[in-house]
Amino acid sequence: MNFNLNQVLDSARDGIFIVARDHRLVLFNHACEELYNVSREDVIDKACWKLSDFEKSWNEAARSGGRVTYGELGAKKERMILPHKSGKQVWVETIYTPIFDEQKNEIAYVMGVIKDITELKVMEQEKERLQQEIGKMRGELGSQYDFSSIVGRSGPIMQVLKLAAEVAQENTTVMLVGESGTGKELVAKAIHYNSHRAGKPFVALNCSAFPETLIESELFGYEKGAFTGAEKSKPGKIQIASGGTLFLDEVTEMTPATQAKILRVIQEREFEPLGSVKPQQADIRIVAASNKDLEPLVKKGLFREDLFYRLFVYPIAIPPLRERPEDLEPLIEHLLTKFNHQMAKRIQGIAPAAMEILKNYDWPGNVRELQNVMERLMILSKGEAIQVDDLPRYVVETMKLHTNSGHDSNDRIPAGFxxxxxxxxxxxxxxxxxxxxxxxxxxxxxxxxxxxxxxxxxxxxxxxxxxxxx
Ligand SMILES: Nc1ncnc2c1ncn2[C@@H]1O[C@H](COP(=O)(O)OP(=O)(O)OP(=O)(O)O)[C@@H](O)[C@H]1O
Ligand SMILES: [Mg+2]
Missing domain, CATH: 1.10.10 (Arc Repressor Mutant, subunit A)
Incomplete structure (x- = not known):
């Protein structure tokens, strides 16, 4: 097919112009006319007025008698705003490319390609705005998760706070061990939001929530075509947490294969997305948690010993609530305030007899269970204080009887026992x-x-x- 070059150039979406050595404009396509809002007849053959950047390189090269390389000029990009005839401001990016005269061994022309990047610019501005917003929100989240959000005054909880505060600023891997509901995730977040990584994401991965086949793609991500159905590449939690903290919950549930890969991430800070052979750097701090004792699992060969030692660089044990009864009252007080606020209620407190039962209960579900019980109590309570009759039956029934020598003969068997x-x-x-x-x-x-x-x-x-x- 024969085609007319001018027609082709005029059909291009990008503006294309060519300037000769004597700075005369020799080509100015239709898109250029639209962008600059001038007609070709008015500018063609006139000295070009927008070549300051290019002129400099041209003159410098000419002075030194050398050739201007493609890279030198090709790399010249400029971004500016043009007043579009519609009245809108149009952002453009111009890339200059020299056209060489091989016989004369000099640049004969320079071609400029102008792209309308308004949409890109709007997206960049939007991205910047969102980043600022995320930063602000993280700051707000951070204050929600600072160490003062961890309530308690017992010796063991003070020790947890001390250890967590001491390690927060380091990049050290932290291992949190404690029964379910003791506050492992809360402590992990407090560590993150008090570290220099606070402005970056805190990403949690519950290792027990994924079947063996999925956990690796969750963690490491995958490349397009890594397996049937992988139509697009997807980042893993490690990439998402980049610069921040990866919280590996219930680490004991990882398969041996995943354990080996996590070990490599911790040791070499490297990993490969599924279907990729190119290792990527992992800029993450790892905080792990388990509600099981790891040592017996290591002894049975169910958990890698080398990974165990890597994780237990800095262990923090969070004792169950029943082993720190002094925390019960401050926690109840904290929850009363929180739920009063959330539910717009004015419950003043807990009647002494009811408090006694709560204190004697074992709290197998720890602070989470206490939180659930308090929430329920506050929804149902009609009076100013929570009474024994408001308490859930199972709490009253399973109240510990004092069976040791300190048994108080005045203890009464509660109703519903x-x-x-x-x-x-x-x-x-x-x-x-x-x-x-x-x-x-x-x-x-x-x-x-x-x-x-x-x-x-x-x-x-x-x-x-x-x-x-x-
Ligand atoms: N000391 C505390 N002060 C205030 N709130 C607490 C405290 N400990 C735990 N909580 C609250 O109790 C709930 C359970 O805590 P968290 O989720 O951190 O426990 P966990 O140890 O991660 O439990 P699991 O092993 O079941 O995941 C959360 O809502 C948390 O905010
Ligand atoms: Mg948890």
């Missing part, structure tokens, strides 16, 4: 303690309690609901 449930709870607490002491070795625990293995097994299976609560 069940001997059977209380004994079951008491038994399961002792079994739990024995298992802990024997590092989950069932034969040794049975021995310690003076039970045969089969009786011990029977009891564990009968009480499994209580035992699983912690």
């Amino acid at each position: 069940s001997l059977e449930r209380t004994v079951d709870q008491f038994e399961s607490r002792i079994i739990r303690q024995a298992l802990k002491q024997c590092e989950a070795n069932k034969s040794r625990a049975a021995n310690l309690l003076g039970l045969s293995r089969s009786t011990f097994r029977y009891k564990v299976s009968r009480l499994k609901n209580y035992l699983n609560q912690s």
Whole structure:
């Protein structure tokens, strides 16, 4: 097909102009006319007025007698605003390219290609605005998660706060160990928002929430075509957390293959998205958490020993709520204020008898359970103070009876009490303690309690609901 070059140039969406050595404009396509809002006849053959950048390079090269390379001029880009005839401001980017005369060994022309980048510019401005907004929101989030959000005055919680505050500013990997609901994620966030990474994302990954096949793509991301259905590449949590903190929750649930890859991330700060052979740098701080004891798992070969040591560089143990009863009252007070505010209520406090029951309850679900109980109480409570009758039945029923020598003969058996449930709870607490002491070795625990293995097994299976609560 024959075509007319001028027609082609006039159909181009980008503005194209050519300036000769004597600065005369020799080509000015239709898109240029639109962008500059001038007609070709008015400017063609006239000295070009917008070549200051290019002129400099041209003259310098001419002075030094050398050739101006493509790269030198090609790299010349300029961005400016042109007043469009529609009255709108148009952002353009011009790229200059020299056209060389091989025979004369000099630049004969310079071509400029002008692109309308208004949309890009608007997107860049929007991105900047969003980034500022995200920064502001992170700042607000940060104040929500500073150390003062961790309520408690007991020795153990003060120790947790001290350890967390001391390590926050470092890049050290932190391992949080504690029963479910003790506040591991809360502490992890406080560490992040008090570190120099606070302006970057805090990204949590619950290792137990994904099947083996998915966890690696969640963590490392994947390239387009890495597997059937991978139509686009997708960043993993490590890329999303870049510059920030990756919170690996329930680390014990990782498969051996994932454990090996995480070890590499911690040791070499490197990983590969699925389907890629190009290693990427991982700029993340890792905070891990587990509600299981890791040592017995290492002994059984279920958790890599080398990863265990990498994670346990800085362990912080958060004790269960029942081991820090001094925290109960400040926590209840904190929750009263919080829910009063959220629900626009004015509940003043807890009646002493009800408080006594709450204090004697075991809280197998720790602070999360306390939070749920308080929320329910405050929704249902009609009076100014929460009474015994408002409390959930199971809390009242499973109230600990003082069975030790300090038993107070004035203790009254509360309404709704069940001997059977209380004994079951008491038994399961002792079994739990024995298992802990024997590092989950069932034969040794049975021995310690003076039970045969089969009786011990029977009891564990009968009480499994209580035992699983912690
Ligand atoms: N010391 C505390 N002060 C105030 N709130 C707390 C405290 N500890 C825990 N909480 C609250 O209790 C709830 C449970 O805490 P979090 O999710 O951090 O527990 P977790 O240890 O991560 O539990 P799980 O192992 O089940 O994931 C959260 O709403 C948290 O804000
Ligand atoms: Mg958690």
